[in-house]
Amino acid sequence: MKKIFALTLITAMLFSLAGCSSSEDVPTLTVYNWGDYIGDGVIEQFEEEFGCKVNYEMFDQNEDMYTKITKAGGEYDVVIPSEYMIERMINEGLLAELNHDNIPNMENLSQYVLDRDFDPGNKYSVPYMWGTVGIVYNKTMVNGEITSWNDLWDPQYEGQIFMMNSVRDSMAVALMTLGLNPNTREQADIEAAQAKLIEQKPLILAYTGDEVKDKMIAGEAAMAVIYSGDAANILMENEDLVYVLPEEGTNLWFDNMCILESSEQKELAEKFINFMCEKEICEINRDYICYNTPHQEVWDSLDEATLHTYPSADIIEKCFIYKDLGEMAKVYDEMWTKIMVN
Amino acid sequence: MKKKLSPLSLIYSLLIFVFLYAPIAVLIIYSFNASKSRGTWGGFSLKWYAELFSNKDIMQALITTLSIAVISAVVSVVIGTAAAVGIYYSRRRTKALLTGISNIPMINADIVTGISLLLLFIFLKLDLGYVTLLLSHITFNIPYVILSVMPKLRQLDKNAFEAAIDLGATPLRAFFSVIIPEISPGIVTGAILAFTMSIDDFVISFFTTGGGVSTLSIEIYTMAKRGIKPEINALSAIMFLVVMTLLLIVNIRSSKVEKKKER
Numbered sequence: 252m253k254k255i256f257a258l259t260l261i262t263a264m265l266f267s268l269a270g271c272s273s274s275e276d277v278p279t280l281t282v283y284n285w286g287d288y289i290g291d292g293v294i295e296q297f298e299e300e301f302g303c304k305v306n307y308e309m310f311d312q313n314e315d316m317y318t319k320i321t322k323a324g325g326e327y328d329v330v331i332p333s334e335y336m337i338e339r340m341i342n343e344g345l346l347a348e349l350n351h352d353n354i355p356n357m358e359n360l361s362q363y364v365l366d367r368d369f370d371p372g373n374k375y376s377v378p379y380m381w382g383t384v385g386i387v388y389n390k391t392m393v394n395g396e397i398t399s400w401n402d403l404w405d406p407q408y409e410g411q412i413f414m415m416n417s418v419r420d421s422m423a424v425a426l427m428t429l430g431l432n433p434n435t436r437e438q439a440d441i442e443a444a445q446a447k448l449i450e451q452k453p454l455i456l457a458y459t460g461d462e463v464k465d466k467m468i469a470g471e472a473a474m475a476v477i478y479s480g481d482a483a484n485i486l487m488e489n490e491d492l493v494y495v496l497p498e499e500g501t502n503l504w505f506d507n508m509c510i511l512e513s514s515e516q517k518e519l520a521e522k523f524i525n526f527m528c529e530k531e532i533c534e535i536n537r538d539y540i541c542y543n544t545p546h547q548e549v550w551d552s553l554d555e556a557t558l559h560t561y562p563s564a565d566i567i568e569k570c571f572i573y574k575d576l577g578e579m580a581k582v583y584d585e586m587w588t589k590i591m592v593n
Numbered sequence: 594m595k596k597k598l599s600p601l602s603l604i605y606s607l608l609i610f611v612f613l614y615a616p617i618a619v620l621i622i623y624s625f626n627a628s629k630s631r632g633t634w635g636g637f638s639l640k641w642y643a644e645l646f647s648n649k650d651i652m653q654a655l656i657t658t659l660s661i662a663v664i665s666a667v668v669s670v671v672i673g674t675a676a677a678v679g680i681y682y683s684r685r686r687t688k689a690l691l692t693g694i695s696n697i698p699m700i701n702a703d704i705v706t707g708i709s710l711l712l713l714f715i716f717l718k719l720d721l722g723y724v725t726l727l728l729s730h731i732t733f734n735i736p737y738v739i740l741s742v743m744p745k746l747r748q749l750d751k752n753a754f755e756a757a758i759d760l761g762a763t764p765l766r767a768f769f770s771v772i773i774p775e776i777s778p779g780i781v782t783g784a785i786l787a788f789t790m791s792i793d794d795f796v797i798s799f800f801t802t803g804g805g806v807s808t809l810s811i812e813i814y815t816m817a818k819r820g821i822k823p824e825i826n827a828l829s830a831i832m833f834l835v836v837m838t839l840l841l842i843v844n845i846r847s848s849k850v851e852k853k854k855e856r
Contacts, residue, residue, distance in 0.1 A: 281803075281804075286811075286812065286814070286815020286816045286817070287816040287819050306803075308803070308807065309807065309812070311815040311816075311817050315799065322708065322712060322715065323711060323715055326804075462631075464820060465633075468633060469630075469633055480819070481820075485630075488629070488633075
């Protein structure tokens with residue numbers, strides 16, 4: 252008897268404890284974003300202007316975010332996944348259709364970032380940040396200018412090139428060099444890309460991740476494939492570095508803001524998205540995150556060096572966005588493994 | 594008794610220590626680097642320490658991490674020690690079964706534990722946040738406490754407890770003045786282990802937290818997209834020194850106690 256009493260008491264205590272954490276009259280908005288991906292004070296400013304509280308949480312991979320929101324969906328209002336994840340979430344009915352009347356600031360966004368294939372008409376998502384993949388090179392270590400993906404196969408740079416340690420990004424580089432579709436599902440195309448990458452191996456110093464930034468600053472190699480945001484960061488640290496978007500075109504990626512279907516604060520969430528599209532906020536984020544801003548005026552007001560890391564109109568025409576590979580993803584992985592062990 | 598180390602084994606152990614501690618040494622040195630990049634040395638500076646202490650998010654996460662680690666260590670030590678004693682004094686079959694069951698959560702993959710706890714909390718309609726985070730940490734800490742207390746119980750002189758009872762102590766009194774002091778090294782190890790496991794954990798915390806509550810490991814892991822900030826070097830350096838000092842104090846104290854005993 253005593254035991255049962257003790258047990259009930261403990262359970263009751265736990266529940267009352269849990270109850271404490273969530274009782275306020277102010278509306279609460281929960282935002283789920285990538286880590287370290289928002290300017291200082293932006294959240295506080297929103298809370299102040301709209302008289303609400305923001306729970307700000309972070310994830311480090313689209314897949315982790317997906318697991319968490321499908322299991323604990325009711326907890327989140329605004330999420331900021333990448334484009335391929337948005338496509339999947341739209342198909343699964345996880346995202347709410349946006350009321351564009353509540354997001355008038357969308358007008359100020361660049362035409363290049365709106366109405367993309369993964370979300371036609373931006374019915375479900377509004378761009379937050381975007382970027383490209385390009386080549387960063389050290390002008391003291393190369394002859395002439397680098398302009399094409401083909402330069403990554405130039406034998407004079409033996410052992411002086413960093414490629415990305417990422418299946419999708421490196422295979423896409425090879426496919427673009429060959430003039431093939433980077434989203435290809437053809438076995439023959441994938442094999443051709445594999446052969447191209449194996450041919451390139453003697454020129455490669457290493458397949459890198461995040462550390463490529465430090466290595467390029469330190470001048471360890473002549474050139475590297477790199478994300479535009481990282482490039483903007485390291486150009487400030489070493490004057491000899493130049494960032495180019497190859498003439499063949501490149502990969503465009505997007506992180507867009509979406510509202511979950513299960514959200515109970517849809518209107519406040521739309522206000523949040525609208526707020527994030529304000530010029531002043533986009534400026535703060537551009538300066539803090541260094542990735543490409545979707546805001547046209549903020550884009551136009553960039554200094555020349557940074558502007559150079561943004562793709563020009565005719566390059567954007569040639570760019571592609573990753574599509575889900577479906578079953579072929581496995582084939583890509585196998586090919587990549589063979590390249591790495593070769 | 595003590596043999597002198599041969600030069601070869603000296604070099605061998607030196608190498609091992611270099612491998613173990615060189616990364617930490619580099620981290621501490623770079624926490625004083627004025628340049629943001631890890632590739633270049635921009636001169637000595639304390640600016641990352643200053644920025645660390647003025648960074649609200651990191652400081653808040655530090656407080657959460659430490660409070661969760663301390664509370665979960667204390668609670669799991671109490672529950673775990675009681676469980677270990679219970680398991681030890683149960684019948685042989687039950688003992689084997691209970692030991693097995695309490696070991697499973699340790700070898701279970703973190704992601705499985707994390708997601709199942711998440712599902713449980715949602716099933717119980719608990720709001721994700723500090724409380725659920727704490728409950729999860731207590732949960733995964735308990736097996737480690739049991740694991741470190743069990744061997745000490747095995748070393749225990751079986752007659753000591755009975756002797757205390759014979760001398761007129763109540764069972765409770767005998768437990769607290771005979772058994773607890775004997776197994777206390779195991780309890781301390783368990784507490785330290787639980788504390789470290791709690792600070793270390795990312796996966797389970799990631800899935801069981803909510804409501805804007807975030808720990809250091811969540812802060813650091815999620816920075817991966819844009820690269821780890823140098824403030825984190827500063828923070829890690831401080832944490833390393835604090836843990837190092839704590840361990841030294843504990844070790845010096847226990848060696849003093851042993852010396853006393855020897856006398």
